[in-house]
Amino acid sequence: MPTLALIATGGTIAGAAASATDTTGYTAGALGADALLAAVPQLAEIAQIRAEQLFKLDSKDMEPGHWLALGRRVQALLDDDAIDGIVITHGTDTLEETAAFLQLTLAGTKPVVLTAAMRPATALSADGPMNLYNAACVAAHPDSAGRGTLVSFGEAIFPALGLRKCQTHRLDAFAGTSAGAIGRHDPVRYFAPAADAPARTFAAPADAAALPRVDVLYVGAGTPPDLVDLVVANGARGIVLALPGNGSLPAAWESPVAAAVAQGIPVIRASRAGMGAIGRKALDARLGTHPTGELPASQARVALMLALAGGDATTLARLLADGYIP
Numbered sequence: 001m002p003t004l005a006l007i008a009t010g011g012t013i014a015g016a017a018a019s020a021t022d023t024t025g026y027t028a029g030a031l032g033a034d035a036l037l038a039a040v041p042q043l044a045e046i047a048q049i050r051a052e053q054l055f056k057l058d059s060k061d062m063e064p065g066h067w068l069a070l071g072r073r074v075q076a077l078l079d080d081d082a083i084d085g086i087v088i089t090h091g092t093d094t095l096e097e098t099a100a101f102l103q104l105t106l107a108g109t110k111p112v113v114l115t116a117a118m119r120p121a122t123a124l125s126a127d128g129p130m131n132l133y134n135a136a137c138v139a140a141h142p143d144s145a146g147r148g149t150l151v152s153f154g155e156a157i158f159p160a161l162g163l164r165k166c167q168t169h170r171l172d173a174f175a176g177t178s179a180g181a182i183g184r185h186d187p188v189r190y191f192a193p194a195a196d197a198p199a200r201t202f203a204a205p206a207d208a209a210a211l212p213r214v215d216v217l218y219v220g221a222g223t224p225p226d227l228v229d230l231v232v233a234n235g236a237r238g239i240v241l242a243l244p245g246n247g248s249l250p251a252a253w254e255s256p257v258a259a260a261v262a263q264g265i266p267v268i269r270a271s272r273a274g275m276g277a278i279g280r281k282a283l284d285a286r287l288g289t290h291p292t293g294e295l296p297a298s299q300a301r302v303a304l305m306l307a308l309a310g311g312d313a314t315t316l317a318r319l320l321a322d323g324y325i326p
Contacts, residue, residue, distance in 0.1 A: 002084035002140045004047040005077045008033035009070065010057035011091030013128035015120030023169075026120040028058035028091055036089060039121065039129045047140045050083070059091025059098075059116075064305070065208035067101040072204075078108035085111040085139030089132065092116045092165055092173055095151065099160035100299040103149040104306055105204040111144035114151045114160075118171050127154070127171050134185045141188040157183035157190070164296040166274050177294040178277055202306040212237035212308045214301045218272060219243050219250065228256040232265055238304040240268045242297040247271050247278040254287060261288035266304060270297035 008014060010029025014036060017026035033051040043049055054073060055066060070088070077083045090098055095116050102112060115135035117128030135152040138144050149160035154172040162177030176182070183190040205211060215231040217223075219241055231239060239260060243249055247269035249257065257267050270292040271278050278291040292300040 002047045003082060004049055004136055004139050005083050005086045006033060006037070006049050006051040006136075007070070007073060007077075007086065007088045008036060008051065008053045009055040009059075009062075009066075009088065009090050011059050011089060011095075011116055012120055013089050013091075013115070013117035013131065014056070015117075016122045017120050020122055020124045023119050023123050026122070028120075029056035031121055032056070033089075035121070036128070036132060040133050042133055043136050047084075047136055049136070057091065059094040062091070062094045062098060063208070064211045067098060067302075068204055068206075068208055068211075070098065071102060071105050074102060074112060075106055075108070078106065078110050078112070083110070085144070086113065087132070087135045087139050088112070088114045089128075090114050090116050092118060094298075095174075096163045096165060096296065097298050097302050099149055099151055099163055100295075100302040101204075101306070103160035104201045104303060106149065107200040109146045111139045111141070111147070112149045113139045113144070114149070115153055118167075118169065118173050134188075137185065137188050138183075143188070143190055143194065146194045147182075147190075152185070155185050156181035157185070157188075161299060162294040162296075164274065164298070175275060178275065201303075202310050204306070205309045210309050211305045214238040214240065214304045214308070216240045216242055216270075216297050216301055219253065220272075223250075225250070225253040225256045228253070228260050232260055232263065236265065237308050238266045238268070238301075240270055240292070240297045240300045240304065242270050242272040244272060246276070247281070247291060249283060249287075249289070254283070257289060258287045266290065266308070268292050268300050268304060270295070270300050272297075 014031040015026040015028045016030035033053045113135045115131045119126045138152045151158045153174050158176040166175045167173040215236045267289045277294045
């Protein structure tokens with residue numbers, strides 16, 4: 001029987017409300033790892049579980065310092081011969097950022113699987129227990145090795161990169177890249193063999209202060225382009241633009257964006273649309289911007305923070321050359 005490490009960080013999956021019918025007015029992260037395990041005794045049938053509580057956060061309050069602490073703990077478990085896989089419980093609001101950080105910084109082939117819930121643990125028909133059980137099944141499955149960081153949620157298995165939360169209340173709250181999920185549950189099965197094990201892209205810095213500020217600007221009809229100058233003046237070292245449609249940059253934004261690039265500020269074009277890849281356009285060559293590929297703006301920000309922290313221009317160029325598409 002495999003041995004899995006369970007790292008609890010809080011979130012709705014550990015949330016509690018006064019009423020079983022309350023699915024919004026709850027306290028996230030109220031329950032500990034032991035309570036999560038007690039709700040799913042069937043876990044004992046698939047693995048030995050070593051549980052620990054790292055944080056008790058509502059994931060909206062997750063910060064880069066938490067990413068670094070979590071990454072260090074996960075890497076230590078990956079390096080531990082007694083551990084066969086890792087399950088991480090997390091809130092849904094920023095799960096996509098944490099998943100991207102882990103995928104880009106961890107080294108190893110053991111399964112690392114994040115899961116979460118849309119309903120608190122005290123709710124009628126809470127989805128957390130089944131999501132936790134499924135995530136453990138994924139982490140214990142031999143075919144999960146070598147696939148990088150995974151997200152198990154709502155009966156589907158997604159790769160970390162390209163993930164985005166696309167629903168505010170529905171239980172199938174996440175979507176992956178344009179290719180969709182890479183596997184399903186009951187039983188665990190993947191739609192294709194694992195490719196070569198993903199290599200670590202960036203080395204995580206020692207502390208959060210080394211992760212530079214990167215801002216995401218949401219661009220709507222008539223949004224003033226002086227926001228570019230504002231965030232640069234306030235210390236942004238990189239900018240991700242959540243643009244209309246296929247990463248369409250308004251004409252009024254071209255001059256400020258070009259000026260920022262000329263100052264050494266990388267600017268990435270992402271889309272505010274929920275799905276779809278952003279490819280290279282002629283304006284990228286003209287202005288010096290980069291397309292985000294399949295990464296949502298939230299994950300492009302994480303990747304750019306890590307690239308700037310490492311000062312690795314070669315890796316950054318490779319990551320953004322034609323838009324990173326997992």
